[in-house]
Amino acid sequence: MNTPAMHTVNLVKIYQTGGLPVPAVRGIDLRVERGEFVAIMGPSGSGKSTLIHMLGGLDTRTSGEIWVEGKRADTLNESAWAILRRQKIGFVFQFFNLVDNMTVADNVELPALLGGASPKHARERREYLLCELNLTDKADAAPAQLSGGEQQRVALARALANQPQVLLADEPTGNLDSRNTRDVLRLLGEVHRQGQTIVMVTHDARVAGLADRVVTLLDGQIIDDGAIAPTRRRPKGGAGDVVELRG
Amino acid sequence: MNTAEWRWVRADLRARRVQALLTVLAVAGIVTALITAATLLEDGTNPWRGLFTRGNGAHVWLHTKDAPDPATLKALDGVTDVAGPYRSAPATLVQGGKKTPVALWEMAAVLPAVGRPVVREGRWLDPEDLGGVVVERSFARAVGLRPGGSFSVIGLNGATHALRVIGLAESGDQGFYPEWTPGLAWTLAGTLDQVEPALGRSESVTGLRLADPDDTSLVVQRTITELAGQVQRVSTWREVQASMELDNRLLGVLLALFGVAGLVAAALAIANATGGRVLTQRRDIATLKSLGFTRRQVVRMLVAEHGALGLGGIAAGVLCGRLITAYALAETVVVPLSSAPLLAIAFGTALVVLVAVWLPAWRGGRTPPIPAAPVAPPRGHLSRMARLALLVRLPPALVLGARDAFTRRLPALLTTFGVAIPMMMITIGLGCWATLDAFKSNPEQVGQAAALTVRPGSLTAGDANRLALADPDVVAAFPGTEVDALVPGQTRTVRTRALGTVTDPYPFSVVEGRLFRDRGEAVAGQGLLDLLHVRIGDRTRLTIGGTPLIVRIVGRVLEPEQDGEVLSVPLDTLAPKDALPPQYYSLALRKGGDPAAVRSRLQAQGLEVSQAVNPADRLSVIRVIIVALVAVLALLGLANLLTASAVGLRDHALDLAVLKAMGLTPRQVMATLVTGTGLLVVLGVGAGAATGALVSAGLIDLQGAASGIGAGIGRSPAPATLLVAVLTAIGAALLVALIPARKAARARVPVTSR
Amino acid sequence: MRLQLLALLSKEPAHGYELKQALEQIFGTAYPSPNIGQIYVTLGRLEKDGLVRSVDVEQSNRPNKKVYYCTAEGREALDEWVDSATEGPRVRDEFFMKLVLAPMTGIADRMTLINRQRRHYLAIMRDLVELAQQTDQDNRPAHLLIEGAMLHLQADLDWLERCQEDLL
Structure with a gap:
């Protein structure tokens, strides 16, 4: 049987707020196949960010299991998680979180260098990625000089620098305008077509529409999990059909 | 270290060159001050080293009846060079009706290579001037002779000769008078022949310079054997050194205190700089961890970065200290600090720096790896202090400033301590100064x-x-x-x-x-x-x-x-x-x-x-140290403050926009910011001065007790002095806080979502 | 289509085929291509209401063509249309009916209803994204239209979420 890229068993997270236990995630069983693009949706406070943080080992689970490529990961300590992250997981955040002091090029090279790649190899990989994302001329710029969309593209390049098995993204377009969202969407679509496994928390239906599968959380539980079936009537002509679609 | 870690450290250092430079300078200043102080102290309490080195002294002096053959002595194993032999004759010095025994040494008009007296005043012997002699300085002081003064000597045959002092010199080959008797005067061979024509009544002195000073007793034994019964008396460098050494316990304790003060100040400066930096970097650190940096790597990076600055400062300080003692103090200090105290200072500071860096680095390493939520400054409720300010109807800027001051507990505490500790040390320094003044002006109160x-x-x-x-x-x-x-x-x-x-x-x-x-x-x-x-x-x-x-x-x-x-x-x-x-x-x-x-x-x-x-005369070197340390401490306090206001401004970027939107004028915004820092400064300076004043007398008494004088010498600084110091400190601090505040108040601050 | 044609005519007089061409040129693929017959029917109605008037223009070696122009009344009607605010969109009441009525009759579970509806909306959204990618980048009206559709869809999805939360 095919090992999934990632799966969880009865994953639970309970925060202690002022002595009171507040459950954020209440028993989630999620299976992400290799090459699959899974969108996680749900209203704010439904536990989707907590879930993706736990999947990346950024937050500890209260109980349950997390498996990455058939290996149990929830029992790892902080350092082991860090090493797992640098080898197998790329993370993209809502607020880009580029290291301000470093140039775009350094930001993108950092994970490769961290993973033990030679500076030459890291540079080649960075050049390739920035070229793919159309950012070659920004390589020596400081992150603060870039627009939000450009920053997020750099963050994406950074997350992909080590060719991770899984790309985790937490509201990657949550802080972008529609034009920048479109750019990032196109990129995500492309890397997915190249076989990248993606798990993404989003509130944006445009982003979720790209996914193979949408998982909907409500109050820390999965209430819906399924593929998006094609519409019965595919638009043939052009934008004019939109008006018809909307009736 | 990994290439990724190097990259990050390099980028971070490049992003804050000025701050980094300040840290290096602060540490370098402290180390320089410590080394200079230690060198001065060592030289002051152990003048033998300087004199011996400067005069290329002989380790052993032999007193023999007849002049030995220098070549034989030089051939002895362990002897590198020979001084003399010189003729030496006893005489009686008569000055102001008082008679004092004196030894007259024959010496050439050209200073010898080994065992050279060091001329301090006047000039050396002149073959044209037979009546001119050079007198050993401590002896000249004791008998009241000055260059140009004249005196008479009575030879053993009873004849009186009038002589003139043309110079005063010191020598590392004989102890100071009156610990070492008889007093010494160098004369030309001709002069000595006049005073003591009979060769039989004089003796011969010969100096041996050794390859290894530790071989002294061995060489002495060999020489005595070699000269077979001719040796009447031997003096070694150890005896000379012992006779010159002052009671340096009090100085030692004082220096130790200043050393500790300097180290605490260094620790504080580094901890503040590192802590402040790490605090503003929490998001970056979280991002790094999310990329796969382990906690240990983060700690290692921070320690490496900030520790390197500290160690760089130490290296620069050691270099500076050496240069200062070698060039600026060339007149007073001859020999650089011996290696034991130098190593103690360097390693002590290094240890302190590493510990001071490690603590904030450890805290930084514990940052959770979720950077997504930007840290919002805690806000909302007014501190008790601010409520009090409102109650007494202070202007709004003051109230807001008072609120700001205490919203972030830890930085507030760090800032207060960062100002309080240097202030306390300065107050203690002032207490030492006051004690010295008391020694000087009221010797009867200190047992004189x-x-x-x-x-x-x-x-x-x-x-x-x-x-x-x-x-x-x-x-x-x-x-x-x-x-x-x-x-x-x-x-x-x-x-x-x-x-x-x-x-x-x-x-x-x-x-x-x-x-x-x-x-x-x-x-x-x-x-x-x-x-x-x-x-x-x-x-x-x-x-x-x-x-x-x-x-x-x-x-x-x-x-x-x-x-x-x-x-x-x-x-x-x-x-x-x-x-x-x-x-x-x-x-x-x-x-x-x-x-x-x-x-x-x-x-x-x-x-x-x-x-x-007066003991104060012996301790006068302390005053130099006090001035230097006060300067360094003041700089440190200001550096701490700069870090604090940089952190504060970063935290307040959003508040500033809100304040301006609320309709505060730039002047009021500035007042708010200055009040925020100023309150902490006033608190720190007040606490530091109060603690310093309370403990200074006690600490000095403790030193007094340790040095044998006894408790009871300690004086607190005079209230007026203390007040001036406190006001100066607060004024300088406000001025320092004013510069960034002014810049911030003028700048257009956009309301950004962070 | 009345007021679109009236607006075009207020710019300059034109005959039916010219109007069709103008509409296609302005909206491009963003709007369903108008039927020429429908245009003539609409013009006839406008003329009957006195908003436009037509003149026959003689053409050599061709039948006469009818050129329409806007009347003062037509102009007034146009002003009124432009000046008044357009009604907002209505909530899709068909799905709401299902949501409210289905559980009563025991036909379906509301959660299931919402989930199915969401997947459907997402599928539509995916089509829209594809459509936007296929559409010529320079066609601004078309992109505006697609974006409008996306935003409406996003609002519908948010509303579904709201319903689901309420059901909990």
Whole structure:
């Protein structure tokens, strides 16, 4: 049987707020196949960010299991998680979180260098990625000089620098305008077509529409999990059909 | 370290060059100050090293009847060079009616390569000037000779020769007078021939410079064997060094205190800089961790970055300290600091720096790896202080500033401490200064009521007393005798000073217990109490000149002499055979009387007069250290403050926009920011000054007790001085806080979502 | 289509085929291509209401063509249309009916209804994204239209979420 890229068993997270236990995630069983693009949706406070943080080992689970490529990961300590992250997981955040002091090029090279790649190899990989994302001329710029969309593209390049098995993204377009969202969407679509496994928390239906599968959380539980079936009537002509679609 | 870690460290350093430079400079300043202070201290307390090095001294001096063959001596194993042999003859120096034994050394007009006297004043011997001699400086001081002055010597044959002082010199080959007798004067061979024509009455001195000073005793033995019975006397560098070494315990303790102060200040500067930086970097650190940096890597990076700055500062400081002592202080300091204290300073600072860096780095390493939520500054409720400010209807800027000051507890605490500790150290420094001033201006309060001591010399004791009292500036004369007493169970003797009488006691400065009121009672210095393990009220048995004596110690006095190991009794306690006639009279002068003037007047009348050495004179090097340390500490405080305001401004970027939107004028915004920092500064400076004032007297007393003088010397800085210091500190701090505040208030701050 | 044609005519007089061409040129693929017959029917109605008037223009070697122009009344009607605010969109009441009525009759679970509806909306969204990618980048009206559709869809999805939360 095919090992999934990632799966969880009865994953639970309970925060202690002022002595009171507040459950954020209440028993989630999620299976992400290799090459699959899974969108996680749900209203704010439904536990989707907590879930993706736990999947990346950024937050500890209260109980349950997390498996990455058939290996149990929830029992790892902080350092082991860090090493797992640098080898197998790329993370993209809502607020880009580029290291301000470093140039775009350094930001993108950092994970490769961290993973033990030679500076030459890291540079080649960075050049390739920035070229793919159309950012070659920004390589020596400081992150603060870039627009939000450009920053997020750099963050994406950074997350992909080590060719991770899984790309985790937490509201990657949550802080972008529609034009920048479109750019990032196109990129995500492309890397997915190249076989990248993606798990993404989003509130944006445009982003979720790209996914193979949408998982909907409500109050820390999965209430819906399924593929998006094609519409019965595919638009043939052009934008004019939109008006018809909307009736 | 990983390439990724290097990259990050490099990028971070590049992003904050000025701050990094400040950190390096702060540490370098402290290390420089410590090294300079230690060098000065070492040189001040151990002048032998400097003199010996500068004069290329000989380790061993042989006194022989006839001149030995220098070639034979030079051929000895372990001997690298030979000085002399020189002819030396005893004579009597007569000056102002007083006779003092003196040794005349023959020396050439060209200074020799080995065992060279170091000319301090005037010039060296001149072949044209047969009547000119160079006198050893400590001896010249003791007998009151100056360059250009003249004196006469009486040779063993009774003939008197008039000689002139053309220069004063010091030598590392002989100890200082009067610890080392007889006094020394260098003359040309011709002059010596005139004073002492008979070769048989002179001796020959030869210096040996050794390859390894530790071989001294071995070489001495070999030489004695080699010269087979000719050697009359040998002196080695160890004896000279020992005779020159001052009591340096007090200085040592003081330096240790300053060292600790410097280290604490260094630790604080580094911890503040690192802590502040890490605080503003939490998001970046979280991002790094989310990329797969482990906690250990983060800690390692931070320690490497900030530790490197500190170690760089130490290296720069060591270099600077060496350069300063080598060039700026070339006149006073000859030999660089010996390696033990240098290594102690370097490694001590390094250790402190690493610990100070490690703590915030460890905190940084614990940052959770979720950077998504930007850290919002805690806001909302007014602090108690701010509510109070509102209650008394202060302007809004002050209220807001007061609120700001305490919203972030940890940085507020760090800032306050960062200002308080240097301020405390400065206050302690001022206390030391005040103590020195007290020594200087009120010597009677530190056990030096008598500025002069008169010895009858050729006169009778009664005449001496009468002559001394006749001087208009002399208020009282106390007869005194010093004897060595044997104490049972002690291998050494104890100096017993019988001074004043029961009815007319010497004004000792009694700090504990009371002064003796009866025979059989005594007072003692702290050193003696420690030495004999006795307390006030205990009885002690002594043997003086074979006569047993039992005294009860009734008080502790401040005792600046002999490390405080002195027992003082009234003269009438001693048996008459020991007490009479008194050896000397201690003279108390009229307030404002000039001891030097009185001394020369009395000397003119044939009295032997010596002037008491004020401990403050010996400690004057401390003043240099105090000034240097105050400067460094002040700089440190300001550096801490700059870091604090940088962190504060970053935190306040959003608040500033809101404040402006609320309608505060730039001036009010500035006032708010300055109030925020200023309150913490006032708090820190106040706390630091108060603590310093409270502990300074105690600390100095502690040092006093350790050095034998005894507790009771400590003075707190004068209130006026303290006030000026506090106001200066606050003023400077506000000025420093004003610069970034002004910039921030003027800048357009966009309301950004962070 | 009345007022679109009226607006075009207020710019300059034109005949039916010219109007069709103008509409296609302005909206491009963003709007369903108009039927020429429908245009003539609409013009006839406008003329009957007195908003436009037509003149026959003689053409050599061709039948006469009818050129329409806007009347003062037509102009007034146009002003009124432009000046008045357009009604907002209505909530899709069909799905709401299902949501409210289905559980009563025990036909379906509301959660299931919402989930199915969401997936459907997401599928539509995916089509829209694809459509936007296929559409010529320079066609601004078309992209505006697609974006409008996306935003409406996003609002519908948010509303579904709201319904689901309410059901909990």
